[in-house]
Amino acid sequence: MKNLIYILSLVLILTGCKDDDIDPSTSFTKIYDSFRSDQSYYPIDLVETETGFLVLTRQSLNNSTDIRDYSGVQIVELDETGAFLDELSFNVDEYNSPIDGFITIGTTHYFVMMDNNQRAQLVSIENSLGSLNITPLSNGLTWPLALSLNSNDQLILLSFDGSDNTIISLVNPDGTAAQNAAYSIGTNLDIAAVIFNHFSDPERYSLPFFCGQIDDNTYYFNGIYDHTLSLVFTAFGSDPTGVSQGQGTNGGLTALMPLSNGNFSIFGYQYNDNFIQANQAIPTQEITSSIDFMKVPFSEYKSRTPACIIPYELEDITYSIIAAETQSRQIALNVFDTNSSESVGVLRIGNINPYTLSSIKVDEENNLLVLGTTLVSGRFPRMFFKKISLKEMEDLIQ
Numbered sequence: 001m002k003n004l005i006y007i008l009s010l011v012l013i014l015t016g017c018k019d020d021d022i023d024p025s026t027s028f029t030k031i032y033d034s035f036r037s038d039q040s041y042y043p044i045d046l047v048e049t050e051t052g053f054l055v056l057t058r059q060s061l062n063n064s065t066d067i068r069d070y071s072g073v074q075i076v077e078l079d080e081t082g083a084f085l086d087e088l089s090f091n092v093d094e095y096n097s098p099i100d101g102f103i104t105i106g107t108t109h110y111f112v113m114m115d116n117n118q119r120a121q122l123v124s125i126e127n128s129l130g131s132l133n134i135t136p137l138s139n140g141l142t143w144p145l146a147l148s149l150n151s152n153d154q155l156i157l158l159s160f161d162g163s164d165n166t167i168i169s170l171v172n173p174d175g176t177a178a179q180n181a182a183y184s185i186g187t188n189l190d191i192a193a194v195i196f197n198h199f200s201d202p203e204r205y206s207l208p209f210f211c212g213q214i215d216d217n218t219y220y221f222n223g224i225y226d227h228t229l230s231l232v233f234t235a236f237g238s239d240p241t242g243v244s245q246g247q248g249t250n251g252g253l254t255a256l257m258p259l260s261n262g263n264f265s266i267f268g269y270q271y272n273d274n275f276i277q278a279n280q281a282i283p284t285q286e287i288t289s290s291i292d293f294m295k296v297p298f299s300e301y302k303s304r305t306p307a308c309i310i311p312y313e314l315e316d317i318t319y320s321i322i323a324a325e326t327q328s329r330q331i332a333l334n335v336f337d338t339n340s341s342e343s344v345g346v347l348r349i350g351n352i353n354p355y356t357l358s359s360i361k362v363d364e365e366n367n368l369l370v371l372g373t374t375l376v377s378g379r380f381p382r383m384f385f386k387k388i389s390l391k392e393m394e395d396l397i398q
Contacts, residue, residue, distance in 0.1 A: 142159060
């Protein structure tokens with residue numbers, strides 16, 4: 001994104017705030033344009049550093065001669081006010097398809113991409129682009145799908161072996177594999193095709209892959225298992241301990257966050273309907289169906305929208321912020337009290353231009369960081385970054 005310019009330097013997110021009440025380092029909205037009309041930019045995630053932010057993006061390379069049309073990889077460096085500092089684009093003939101986002105261990109930030117032979121590559125970076133390092137994973141994992149972190153500072157990697165199995169792995173920060181378990185995607189060739197389509201055309205065929213840990217012995221992943229997009233619970237045995245089955249790829253979970261009481265905040269879909277449960281019990285040692293969690297459809301949200309769920313603490317109360325794209329192409333941040341499951345506030349981002357969500361995070365000062373895509377001149381996908389201050393969140397949550 002060379003010669004990036006930010007179009008919108010500061011907006012007031014909530015009414016009732018005076019101009020001199022806003023600190024530009026804690027509240028801003030910025031959109032980053034590029035002179036490259038032949039490329040589209042889709043941010044994935046951002047991480048806060050000592051001097052600002054690093055943003056991981058994928059690029060749609062319309063000028064690429066690669067018929068597979070995989071996404072390019074780019075990292076953008078911003079200062080603490082969101083101003084552009086630098087960018088690094090990876091060689092498209094060597095690397096592509098970055099997944100998920102940043103995982104931080106100590107002062108090092110990690111993400112995963114694949115090389116041109118579909119082998120997973122672990123990328124580590126400190127506070128600047130000059131500290132970047134690329135490490136091939138030692139166990140030859142391919143087609144990486146999702147990344148998370150366990151309680152022992154090991155990376156949890158979800159991947160596909162290219163033919164028969166979804167793989168969940170524990171990977172050390174040096175790239176060595178500690179543990180693997182493989183689960184069959186099914187025998188229908190069409191089910192493998194949906195995974196390949198997820199890589200080759202993510203704008204149309206992206207699937208909500210994710211993974212994580214519940215306790216010392218229980219891990220989970222949302223992936224293809226037995227012909228369906230399912231939430232699978234595992235102790236790394238030969239069979240899952242429990243499964244919440246989807247409806248092929250026409251229904252399932254889009255996002256999930258474990259709660260302290262053993263339940264989950266979830267966002268899911270069933271064909272063109274979406275549903276939310278702020279505090280949902282899901283048995284980890286039984287066979288269930290995701291359709292059982294859809295009590296009332298949320299018609300506000302766009303069909304099959306991406307979604308993110310994060311915890312947010314304010315005055316010793318834990319909330320779930322569930323974010324997704326609306327039918328009107330805004331991003332709605334719905335804040336739920338996890339104890340009562342009641343919505344306590346909704347914040348919408350976007351007005352004229354359409355906005356698509358990539359990620360949300362909370363920084364060390366309890367400000368909210370929202371990353372996504374918007375259209376410049378009505379047709380060029382570009383990155384936007386919004387920082388919502390703690391004060392604005394306090395005003396929202398009444």
